[in-house]
Amino acid sequence: MRVLFRGDGGGPLGVGHLVRTLALVEELRRRGHDALLAGHVEGDLARRLLEAADVPVLAMPPARPGDGLEAVAALLEEHPAQVLHVDHYDLAPLPAGGHLPGGTLLSSMEEGSFGRRRADVVIDPTVGAQRQDRPDDGSAWVLRGSEFAAIRRSVRDQRRARPGEQPEQAGRVLVQMGGTDPLGLTPLVVRALARTGLPLQVSVVVRRDHVAQVREAAGAAAHLDLDLHEPGADATALLGSHDLVVSAAGTTVWELCCVGAPMALVQAVDNQQDGYARVVAAGAATGLGGPQDAADAERTGRALRELLLDRQARQAMATAAAGLVDGLGAWRIVGAWEHALVRPAPVPPVLPEGWTVRAASRDDAELLWEWRRHVDAHSSRSGRTVTRAEHESWLVSSLGRRDRVLLLVSDAVGDVGTVRWDEHAPGDWEVSITVAPSRRGQGLARSLLAAGEVELTRGREVTAYLAVVHEDNEPSRRLFDAAGYLPDLPPDEDGFARFRRPGPGRVTR
Template sequence: MRVLLRCDARPSTGIGHVVRAVALAGAVRRRGGEATLVGTVDVPLARRIVTAAGLDLVPAGEGPAGVPTEVLRSADVVHLDTYDTMSTPSDVLVSSLEDGVFGRRRADVVVDPSLAAYAQARPEDGSGLVLAGPRYSPLRAQVRRARRVRAQGAGGHVVVVMGGTDAVGAAGAAVRLALRAGATRVTAIDPAGTLGPDEPRVTALRAVDDLAQLVVDADVVVSAAGTTVHELACIGVPMALVPVVANQAESYRYAVEAGIALGLGPVHALLADAAVAARLRALVADPGQQESLARRGRQLVDGAGADRVVDAWAAALGAGPRARPAGRDDAARLLAWRNDPVTRAASRSTEPVTVEAHERWLDGVLADPSRTLLVVEDPTGPLGTVRFDARGNEEVEVSLALAPERRGGGLAVAVLAAALAHLRATARPMPSVLAYVRPDNAASLRLFQRAGFRHAADEDGMRLLALD
């Protein structure tokens, strides 16, 4: 799958469009595809994010949607994340991300990850598949990593984030509000460098490349109501929101109504209305309210949105195998795969399994709601099996076995991708996915690393990997 991601980052528009594109690029690569960003990136922070992701950046030019014709020829998917009005290409799958009415256009796949998308019917305009709601919010890997390690702060630490460029100059007012509300320490992103050094409780940062790392142990984040809301909700950080531009009004309202954020009102009221400081003071001082906001946010935004979008592209293109739930009719095939010598050598238990033991095991797995057993197939037949076993409320362990006759064809990543797509489509919220691999099993280690897993720990002689 070759994907072109059309977006821009300018001082007047911020970096949210590029951040979402980078998240989608990561999901494309986890499926073994290629992604290229096309557009104008004038904000230094956005340029660093693109460079850190290892993405090629092609300047916008002549051609539909500003995509140069010679670049367009090789694409399977063109994804648009821009509010600008522009023509769309033909003879290629067109995907478009919109925030309610902002950026709305006809497309083969429409993505509206806004909080308001669940409640608003989208007008019929001839578009194809519509992916609506925060389940489809594209978030980068560092956000999902922060979700796994989020810890409650020590008390009184407020982070202020008024967008990657703070286009309306709201950081100063938000910092003063946080101090009035009793913050013992304030860390503020101040792109314009307007905050003075005269307040010892305030640390001002001109730019932060990894926002997730900055907020992971904050008690409260005061934020603009843009794309950062989805990142904070996913991590589980209590937030107090300010709608700083018109396209944030709906997301702001729905975030407050959904109980994932405290509403502070518009920028001009931050310091003019004493009741605003009182509301924020109550949140800063109340761990119970903080926990309530954080828990609801994590339930609403699980971090798997980028992969769900790419799953939809792959399905629309007819690309890759599909996963289905296993059944009793698969018993003989699953036993043959389990007892294959190569499979046993890579398993925790290397002994052959008898027919009777296998049938008892299969009946137990099929009846157990905490376990998901899948068979992955393509048009030529079965490719293998993947199993997910729950470990608590928010983690599952994955295991995989390829059909012996299908080995050597480079299919393992596609098999795992199909199983993960099935899990993302059925799980609410998407759990963290872990894999245990023998340290000497180089092939399995490469497979999981190519699929986006990272080394997390070593346990009982096994390498523990976690999906980014």
């Protein structure tokens, strides 16, 4: 597979787009695929990042608002690719009904309404995006949520190395206001840190032309020990070694979440609004407001002092942040491309004609027990036989749970099987299906799964259907692959992998 990336790197706000592109390039190369970047590269930081990654770049003039994707058609004629991935919010979508030449798959990165366009694969890595309204524009695969944040390997290494406990009083602070900091926020934050009155070792990632302003902002604050770093590929090593990170609310936020770093965030520009609000609401960061708020050194200094002295708050933020981004976003996205190239676009599940679905009851204990006894040992995650008493206790408990749905499915012939759903996170439901012993070998599993999916959405918000399958269970893997479930987690130490199908969530039509 060859992927052509279209976007601009560097410039006032483009480094974050480039960083997540490089994370995807890393994963493509790990799997033996090729990548080519097409765009305009501006600034020393962008050039250093590309040089470190050793990625071929096809130089192009910078895109302007209103430029359309149809112009990429000529580019694909000259540089054929199986996937075109667009990470540029200003490029206009293809005309209605338009397609890329040669059957090339169109993949598009968006952030809320920014960069929204119809595509074969749409990715929005914003926290909670899967629970927000999105118009149904005909996009085939819509992958939304922070599990699709593309994170570089150097950042993932910091996640593993980061110590777990926060000190009573934070002494090490990192100030990282984006790759280029076009609004000059770095000196404002340093000035606020000086107002805390606390002894701090402050690492500052700062452009050369902002160094004098940073030193001036620190002034005569003897309690601040400044350590200045130029933006570059090696700056990621700083993310995991500080007690607090003060950052702009751009792409760096997803990296900081992956590392599990306590954060204080400034919303620098409009397209950071959703991500800023949701990360703060999730308890993964403290919000400092916008640039005007950050410029109030007294107010910002008080907020930072309170956080620096509150170990419990920082610990809670670190835990919440690490739970939002696991570092597997690039793995999931590339896996989705591989899947979409060989599988037709998913279709909404439909209840087969003549089939009925009902909730299980205690009267079904005997029937469910008989079916359960016939389940193959290798399809059970525990691998052990359940006793009759344990089964009956489990059924009574299951029927009283809000996070479990147990369904019985029938057709004109009789019972087909059972579908069980367990909610692991709000809106994320894991499936387990059992075909009735007398109906096995009739090719009913996929229809049984579809029936369960349809029933689950009645009165519930479903952001994702999940399936856990052992790597040796080839029939189950084929079933979920054909049903549009994408790789979500690689096999664990026991050989169980997880697959995900995007749910309808709150899609508007």
